[in-house]
Structure formats: structure tokens, C-alpha cells
Amino acid sequence: xxxxxxxxxxxxxxxxxxxxxxxxxxxxxxxxxxxxxxxxxxxxxxxxxxxxxxxxxxxxxxxxxxxxxxxxxxxxxxxxxxxxxxxxxxxxxxxxxxxxxxxxxxxxxxxxxxxxxxxxxxxxxxxxxxxxxxxxxxxxxxxxxxxxxxxxxxxxxxxxxxxxxxxxxxxxxxxxxxxxxxxxxxxxxxxxxxxxxxxxxxxxxxxxxxxxxxxxxxxxxxxxxxxxxxxxxxxxxxxxxxxxxxxxxxxxxxxxxxxxxxxxxxxxxxxxxxxxxxxxxxxxxxxxxxxxxxxxxxxxxxxxxxxxxxxxxxxxxxxxxxxxxxxxxxxxxxxxxxxxxxxxxxxxxxxxxxxxxxxxxxxxxxxxxxxxxxxxxxxxxxxxxxxxxxxxxxxxxxxxx
Amino acid sequence: xxxxxxxxxxxxxxxxxxxxxxxxxxxxxxxxxxxxxxxxxxxxxxxxxxxxxxxxxxxxxxxxxxxxxxxxxxxxxxxxxxxxxxxxxxxxxxxxxxxxxxxxxxxxxxxxxxxxxxxxxxxxxxxxxxxxxxxxxxxxxxxxxxxxxxxxxxxxxxxxxxxxxxxxxxxxxxxxxxxxxxxxxxxxxxxxxxxxxxxxxxxxxxxxxxxxxxxxxxxxxxxxxxxxxxxxxxxxxxxxxxxxxxxxxxxxxxxxxxxxxxxxxxxxxxxxxxxxxxxxxxxxxxxxxxxxxxxxxxxxxxxxxxxxxxxxxxxxxxxxxxxxxxxxxxxxxxxxxxxxxxxxxxxxxxxxxxxxxxxxxxxxxxxxxxxxxxxxxxxxxxxxxxxxxxxxxxxxxxxxx
Numbered sequence: 001x002x003x004x005x006x007x008x009x010x011x012x013x014x015x016x017x018x019x020x021x022x023x024x025x026x027x028x029x030x031x032x033x034x035x036x037x038x039x040x041x042x043x044x045x046x047x048x049x050x051x052x053x054x055x056x057x058x059x060x061x062x063x064x065x066x067x068x069x070x071x072x073x074x075x076x077x078x079x080x081x082x083x084x085x086x087x088x089x090x091x092x093x094x095x096x097x098x099x100x101x102x103x104x105x106x107x108x109x110x111x112x113x114x115x116x117x118x119x120x121x122x123x124x125x126x127x128x129x130x131x132x133x134x135x136x137x138x139x140x141x142x143x144x145x146x147x148x149x150x151x152x153x154x155x156x157x158x159x160x161x162x163x164x165x166x167x168x169x170x171x172x173x174x175x176x177x178x179x180x181x182x183x184x185x186x187x188x189x190x191x192x193x194x195x196x197x198x199x200x201x202x203x204x205x206x207x208x209x210x211x212x213x214x215x216x217x218x219x220x221x222x223x224x225x226x227x228x229x230x231x232x233x234x235x236x237x238x239x240x241x242x243x244x245x246x247x248x249x250x251x252x253x254x255x256x257x258x259x260x261x262x263x264x265x266x267x268x269x270x271x272x273x274x275x276x277x278x279x280x281x282x283x284x285x286x287x288x289x290x291x292x293x294x295x296x297x298x299x300x301x302x303x304x305x306x307x308x309x310x311x312x313x314x315x316x317x318x319x320x321x322x323x324x325x326x327x328x329x330x331x332x333x334x335x336x337x338x339x340x341x342x343x344x345x346x347x348x349x350x351x352x353x354x355x356x357x358x359x360x361x362x363x364x365x366x367x368x369x370x371x372x373x374x375x376x377x378x379x380x381x382x383x384x385x386x387x388x389x390x391x392x393x394x395x396x397x398x399x400x401x
Numbered sequence: 402x403x404x405x406x407x408x409x410x411x412x413x414x415x416x417x418x419x420x421x422x423x424x425x426x427x428x429x430x431x432x433x434x435x436x437x438x439x440x441x442x443x444x445x446x447x448x449x450x451x452x453x454x455x456x457x458x459x460x461x462x463x464x465x466x467x468x469x470x471x472x473x474x475x476x477x478x479x480x481x482x483x484x485x486x487x488x489x490x491x492x493x494x495x496x497x498x499x500x501x502x503x504x505x506x507x508x509x510x511x512x513x514x515x516x517x518x519x520x521x522x523x524x525x526x527x528x529x530x531x532x533x534x535x536x537x538x539x540x541x542x543x544x545x546x547x548x549x550x551x552x553x554x555x556x557x558x559x560x561x562x563x564x565x566x567x568x569x570x571x572x573x574x575x576x577x578x579x580x581x582x583x584x585x586x587x588x589x590x591x592x593x594x595x596x597x598x599x600x601x602x603x604x605x606x607x608x609x610x611x612x613x614x615x616x617x618x619x620x621x622x623x624x625x626x627x628x629x630x631x632x633x634x635x636x637x638x639x640x641x642x643x644x645x646x647x648x649x650x651x652x653x654x655x656x657x658x659x660x661x662x663x664x665x666x667x668x669x670x671x672x673x674x675x676x677x678x679x680x681x682x683x684x685x686x687x688x689x690x691x692x693x694x695x696x697x698x699x700x701x702x703x704x705x706x707x708x709x710x711x712x713x714x715x716x717x718x719x720x721x722x723x724x725x726x727x728x729x730x731x732x733x734x735x736x737x738x739x740x741x742x743x744x745x746x747x748x749x750x751x752x753x754x755x756x757x758x759x760x761x762x763x764x765x766x767x768x769x770x771x772x773x774x775x776x777x778x779x780x781x782x783x784x785x786x787x788x789x790x791x792x793x794x795x796x797x798x799x800x801x802x
Binding site: 001002005009052056357359360361362373374375376377380381384385386387388389390391396397398399400401 | 429430433437458462463464465466467468469470471472473482483486487489492493496739741742744745746747748749769770773774778779780
């Protein structure tokens with residue numbers, strides 16, 4: 001639903017909505033004929049919520065598309081991930097908890113190897129160790145570019161982050177990575193008049209970087225790509241009329257929540273810590289994004305049993321959430337991460353919506369097969385979930401007379 | 402489906418299609434664990450049609466969006482309600498059966514109270530009685546504006562309708578209601594060059610209204626909003642190639658049907674009267690929109706049992722409809738009006754399509770939970786229903802070779 005319509009229909013009240021995202025929740029049977037992680041897990045509380053609520057499977061982005069963590073969360077947050085794309089530089093900044101401010105231009109950097117003629121022989125400098133990356137970044141931090149602040153931060157292996165902060169900057173600049181070996185790194189070329197100055201500043205940075213790195217090996221040069229500024233999107237307060245808090249411990253999810261205007265609050269690493277934060281902030285917010293990371297991590301590791309265990313752990317903790325008497329609960333994942341695939345996947349993701357105005361369907365267990373028969377349908381678009389949750393919280397007015 | 406494509410593929414034949422809309426049909430259990438109104442109602446005929454036909458739940462506008470009656474009907478009629486928005490003034494005119502002609506500009510008026518400085522102290526003039534409203538409208542009818550005809554009609558409480566009729570008018574004018582107390586009513590400001598003249602004419606009307614109302618209390622002033630002309634949309638004959646009759650007793654539904662080019666025929670207040678009209682006109686039309694209002698009214702009143710009874714009454718009458726041997730029958734609601742909520746809601750609406758080419762699904766009862774498992778799906782867009790009905794009537798040609 002168009003934000004301009006949602007904004008117009010928005011009602012403010014004191015109803016509380018909790019969005020519980022178990023990262024990578026959707027799964028697959030580990031062996032043919034078996035059950036998925038969620039189907040295997042003993043989840044009495046989730047099953048009760050599923051029985052009382054309405055269930056389905058959501059499609060994060062589009063048919064057959066495997067989402068990255070950023071777009072997957074944006075979809076469940078109600079932001080069309082195709083229309084709300086985030087520059088690579090911004091995602092990189094978010095992922096390492098860099099405090100990217102409005103107007104900053106961030107770029108993802110790669111250390112690379114060039115030969116004597118300046119042509120790239122390895123686009124990733126042999127995937128140098130992160131420790132070496134850290135040392136090189138310290139060296140690069142000595143670079144001064146007149147008129148702007150320069151930030152250089154290591155990411156992992158050959159990847160780094162470069163941010164310029166100043167007035168009148170624009171990220172509309174072409175990548176300097178030629179995407180092929182045997183070619184020289186490109187100049188940062190402005191793609192519009194607004195970015196001419198910024199491209200010039202990045203060029204000055206890269207000229208100095210070339211000198212500083214020239215005696216290093218194999219990382220004797222670097223490229224930059226995904227130049228971008230923090231997007232200016234309408235936030236949750238504006239679109240849905242709620243004060244939203246993000247309870248998540250990993251930088252990436254905290255960052256994506258901040259892009260949609262949620263207050264990113266301090267919390268701990270464990271589910272119990274996150275629940276304590278939720279309890280503490282209960283009266284200060286209307287909407288809570290509650291993130292559980294480990295279901296995805298174990299999926300990525302191919303650790304079926306540990307993923308099952310995380311889901312059971314969440315279920316056991318849910319009574320504390322229910323004690324707060326939320327008006328609407330949404331439980332889902334941002335995408336599927338089947339342990340059998342050791343990666344994110346495109347499979348639709350189980351979802352349940354619980355609240356007093358929910359029209360129950362015939363689903364009595366929270367699992368992939370059971371949710372496929374739920375009244376939300378087996379391919380509801382992720383972006384449609386949040387308007388439904390807000391409707392159940394009495395927060396959306398009638399359209400037309 | 403795009404109208405230009407439907408228009409191109411349209412086939413004219415003698416097949417008859419009946420669209421039976423039970424207003425506000427969708428419901429909710431009155432108590433947790435219970436049945437909805439439709440699930441409670443004994444509906445042997447509807448169940449038979451459901452078993453022989455194909456079922457589902459339709460989403461009138463979009464996820465989580467509660468539709469007003471106008472947009473909800475437009476959706477089922479096959480007109481995307483977002484792309485086909487009707488100005489408030491037009492809906493108000495339609496709702497009181499005002500014969501709005503092409504080129505008229507209608508506005509919804511509110512009587513309000515202003516203080517000595519002309520600032521609004523009550524935007525609704527204490528919701529004055531409709532009888533007082535009628536007297537004030539008589540007074541306002543004495544206003545003359547050179548070059549145009551002026552119509553003033555009471556609606557209900559503080560609401561009235563003002564229509565200007567003449568050449569070269571445009572409704573592209575800003576509301577004069579400042580939407581806040583402590584502010585003066587605004588001037589009717591033209592939003593385009595085409596509406597400058599019309600805005601001036603409404604200003605002359607309001608200047609005189611101010612004088613005429615100045616000695617009244619509390620309704621000593623008025624505001625206007627939702628300036629609009631009757632939209633010019635392609636009609637049913639053009640889009641679907643059918644001669645369509647609207648059998649509905651309430652002005653709002655008659656009005657919306659007229660906006661899509663249906664012939665709005667005379668009928669009575671009861672379902673039996675409407676059926677007599679249907680029988681009488683059977684040979685003159687290809688398509689019949691048959692409207693039952695009371696399912697919605699009882700839902701709005703929170704009267705679960707009476708809503709159940711209306712549904713049973715419709716079921717009992719259906720044999721008369723079947724005796725006419727229609728080729729295709731669509732039974733649905735325009736939106737849900739759960740008695741438990743005493744209001745319209747966003748919940749998807751049960752729908753069945755019956756005809757000789759329908760591929761039956763596993764649904765054998767017409768109800769919310771059963772339809773969720775139907776082959777039309779549990780969130781089919783309302784606008785998709787009419788092309789399917791026309792296809793079953795053999796009225797849509799092959800697309801491409």
C-alpha cells in the first residue's frame with residue numbers, strides 16, 4: 001500500500017504491536033521426507049498463537065528471489081525492497097556500526113593488487129587477513145582531504161569502508177573497480193553535476209592512498225564502489241504513526257531499523273537481555289521490532305539441531321512477552337535460511353499474526369506446511385504484513401466513504 | 402486487468418451474469434472460538450453453489466485497508482479503487498440521491514460555529530439537528546451567483562451539499578475547512594488555472610452564506626470541502642460489453658453503479674421487491690448488480706443474530722434467482738462488517754463464482770474459513786473477480802495467438 005495512503009489513514013492510539021523476527025526462520029527438511037527446523041521444534045506457545053491467530057507464508061522480495069538481510073528486513077517493515085534500495089556503501093557502514101550521518105557519502109572499498117603498469121592482478125589482494133586490513137586502514141587514516149572529514153574503517157579480509165563528511169556532498173559517482181583484472185582502477189567519475197565536487201575529493205583520497213599503499217604487498221592499491229548517502233525515507237512515525245523501538249543486538253539490523261526511523265535502543269546479546277529491554281521500554285513505545293539472530297547463524301552453518309534449539313528457546317521465552325499483554329503480535333522471519341542449504345534462500349517464510357480482531361483460520365501449528373494452508377495465503381508479499389498488523393491495532397482508518 | 406485489454410478482448414453474447422453483493426458480508430466470531438455470521442447462518446443454497454463453484458476470499462483495496470462503501474463496490478465492479486477515487490462532494494451527492502450532472506461541481510459542506518473574530522470554535526456547530534440543517538439550507542437556497550445554478554441540500558446533522566451547475570466549471574479547489582479550531586475558514590483557493598473562475602463563484606456563495614448565517618447560533622458559518630465533478634470513467638458497456646442493470650435501493654450504491662455506467666433501475670426496499678425487479682428486467686440486460694443492504698446495517702449495529710438472519714433470508718430467496726437460469730453467479734460482499742466490531746473492516750470477504758465452466762475446488766460450504774481454502778485464493782484482489790466472471794460467461798476472447 002502506498003505510503004501516501006497509509007499516512008493519510010493513520011490513527012494514533014495506545015495499542016502495542018510487537019514484531020518478532022527470528023532471522024532466517026524458514027527452513028527445509030534436512031533429509032527427504034523429514035521435517036523442517038520449525039516443524040521439528042517443540043513450540044507450544046507459538047502453536048497456540050498460530051491456532052488463535054491467522055497464518056501464512058510471506059514472500060520477502062519476489063518469486064525466486066533470495067534476499068539479503070537488509071532488503072528482507074525492509075520488506076517485513078513494510079518498505080518495498082525494490083523501491084527502497086540501499087547503496088552498498090551505506091550497508092557496509094551499517095554492518096560495522098559506523099554512525100553514518102545525513103549527507104555523509106560512504107563507499108565500500110576493496111584492497112587490490114596492481115602490477116608495475118598499475119593494472120589490477122587481483123581484485124581482492126588475495127583476501128588479506130583482517131589484521132593486515134586493520135593496519136592498512138590505520139595508514140590510510142593519515143590521509144587528509146581539504147574541506148571534509150575522512151573516515152576509514154576495516155570491515156573483513158580485503159573489505160573496508162571510506163566515508164567523507166562535509167557540506168554539499170553527493171554519492172552519484174561511478175565505481176572505481178573496473179570489475180576485471182588486467183585493467184587499471186578507474187577514476188571516481190561524477191554521474192551528475194551535483195557529485196562533481198565529491199568525485200574530486202574521492203580522487204584526492206585515492207591519489208594519496210596509491211602513494212601510501214605503493215610499498216605494500218599484495219594490497220598495494222584499493223578500489224571504491226557503491227558510493228551512497230543514507231537514504232531519506234519516511235519513517236515509522238510518519239508512515240504508521242507509531243513510536244517504534246528496535247531491539248536487536250547486531251549492527252546490520254540496528255542499522256536497517258534506523259533507516260526506517262526506529263529508535264535503536266541499547267540491549268544485550270541474549271534473548272533474555274532483549275526481553276528485559278522490551279519490558280523496560282514497554283510504556284515508552286507503541287511498536288517493537290524484536291530481533292533474534294541465531295536462527296539464521298545456525299542455518300548458515302548447516303547446524304539443523306541448533307537452529308531447532310534456538311526456535312524452542314524463543315518459544316520458552318514468549319510467555320514473558322505475553323505477560324506484557326501486547327495487542328498485536330507478528331512472528332516471522334526476514335527470509336529462509338535452511339540448514340540443508342547453509343545459506344539464505346528464496347523460500348517463503350512462516351508468519352503468524354495474533355490479535356483480538358484476527359479472524360482465525362484452520363492452522364493449529366506454526367510450521368511451513370501448516371502455514372501454507374493459512375488464510376494469509378502461501379505467498380503474501382512481506383510488505384503487506386505491516387499494514388495488516390496496524391489494522392489489527394486499530395491504527396488504520398477507513399479508505400473513502 | 403487493464404481496461405484497454407479487456408475492451409479489446411470483449412465478446413458480446415446472450416449469457417447472463419448476476420453479481421449478488423451482500424453488503425458487509427464478511428464477519429468475525431462474536432466470541433473467541435466461535436463461528437462468524439456467515440458460518441453460523443444455515444445456507445443450503447449458497448453451500449450448494451459453493452460446492453459446485455469456485456470459492457475464495459477477496460481483498461477489497463489492499464492489505465489492512467478498511468474500505469468505505471464507494472471504493473469497496475468499485476473494486477468488486479472491476480475498477481481499481483485507488484486509481485478510481487471519487488471526490489467527497491460527489492459521494493455526498495450520490496448518497497442523498499442528488500442528480501449530479503456532468504460538469505457540475507459538488508462540495509460537501511459543514512455548518513460550523515465562529516466567534517466574533519470569525520475564528521472557528523466548533524467545526525461541526527455542535528452537530529446540529531437535521532431539522533435545523535434543513536431550515537438553514539432553505540435560507541441558503543436564496544443565494545444567487547451570477548452565471549450558474551446553485552443547489553443546496555441538507556445531508557444529516559451539520560452536513561450539507563452545495564452544487565454549482567454551469568459552463569466551464571472545475572473542482573480543482575482547496576478545502577475551506579482549516580481542519581482546526583481557532584482558525585478562520587479559508588477562501589476557496591483554485592489549485593489550477595482551470596478552476597479560478599469556479600473558486601471565485603464559490604467565494605461569492607460563501608460571502609453571502611456568511612451574511613445569511615450570521616444571526617444563527619450555533620451554525621453561524623459553513624465550510625466546504627471535497628470539491629469535485631462526476632468522474633468520467635469508461636462504463637460497463639464499454640469495458641465488458643454488457644448492458645448492466647443495478648438493482649439496489651440505497652442511494653449510495655445506486656450512485657456508485659451509475660458512475661460505472663450501469664442503468665440504475667427502480668426497485669423496492671425488500672429483497673423480494675428487488676427479485677421482482679430482476680425477474681421483470683431479465684431479458685433486457687446481460688449483467689445484474691443485485692445489492693442487499695441489511696447485512697451491513699446489522700453488522701454496523703453489532704446485531705450478530707440479525708445479520709445471520711438476513712443471510713438466511715437471502716439464501717431462501719436464491720431459488721427464485723436460480724429459476725431464471727443465470728449463466729454465471731457471483732456471490733460476495735463489498736467488504737466485511739463484523740458485528741463484533743460494529744464497523745467496516747479490512748478482513749478479506751468470502752466470494753463464490755458459479756457457472757458451467759467453473760473448475761470446482763474442495764470447498765463445500767460458503768463461509769470465511771472454508772473459502773480460505775478455495776481455489777480463488779484467500780486474498781484475491783476484488784478487481785480480479787469481474788474478469789473471471791465475464792470469462793465464465795464466454796465474454797472474453799483469447800489474448801494473443
